[in-house]
Amino acid sequence: MPDPAPDYLTITYRPDLDVLVGRWMRPVTLPEMQAGYDLMLEAAVEHKCQYWLLDVRRRINTDGQGAHWMMTEFLPAVGVRLGGRTYLAYLLAPLLLRDQSADAAFPTPESMADKPFMGLRFTDEREAIEWLLEGRRNRLAGVA
Template sequence: MAAERLPDLLETTYRSDLNLFVGRWGYQPPIEVLPHTYKKLTQSALATGCRFWLQDIRRRTLNDPAITRWLFTEYFLDMAAQLGGRLYVAYLTSPTLLEIIINGPGYEVPHASDYQPFAVAFFSNEGDAMEWVSQAQTRDSLA
């Protein structure tokens, strides 16, 4: 019997009509595959040059504190520098994962990163996430 092929972990798309880089995560990955997946994410994002991201992680079920720490202390800083401006990342999560993230150690409310070269916010509704990105684009264009 042939092994069942898992769906791709990450599908990326650049929506030029919205100036939006979208990453849709297909399932909860083992932690050891994340470095390779973030390398793919980086390559795709840099190819678009887009600083406005929607990361759909609704199919993920846990939040690894070490990965979160790395994202906030290294990855987002590096991506903002490479993309040449402030990076805006809206995470679309399931309500359950959103509760885990908000109640987890080290969670900061979105305005806490006002002086960082990146801004991150979490949503369980795609419309709210898109509105946040749209407002960020407007603020960024006025700056």
């Protein structure tokens, strides 16, 4: 019998957009964050989806330890499992986007240029989805 869904994360695949949506429902511990991202990866593999919308408005921004794990362990594994560049659009509350410690923990786009993943932060869900769709269009056109 599969494990019940965690109370801190909902995962939905949008086939109309080819976007995997993960909505964090509350602040999480580092082990919960890691388990949640592992669940996201399993769903992405199941749907062969490289475009993720991560709604972290209810979760506190990633701290340095979580960001280190993401960059050194999790995201490199995503590239291997999905076989191509994965786009991660982080949806944050405007107040969190201005958090200096969060800015220091979140990698810059330049640091991801040669990686099999790309992440950007947004405060508007429509803009985040547009960025994901643009990444998909570019990949299909052979640009990315």
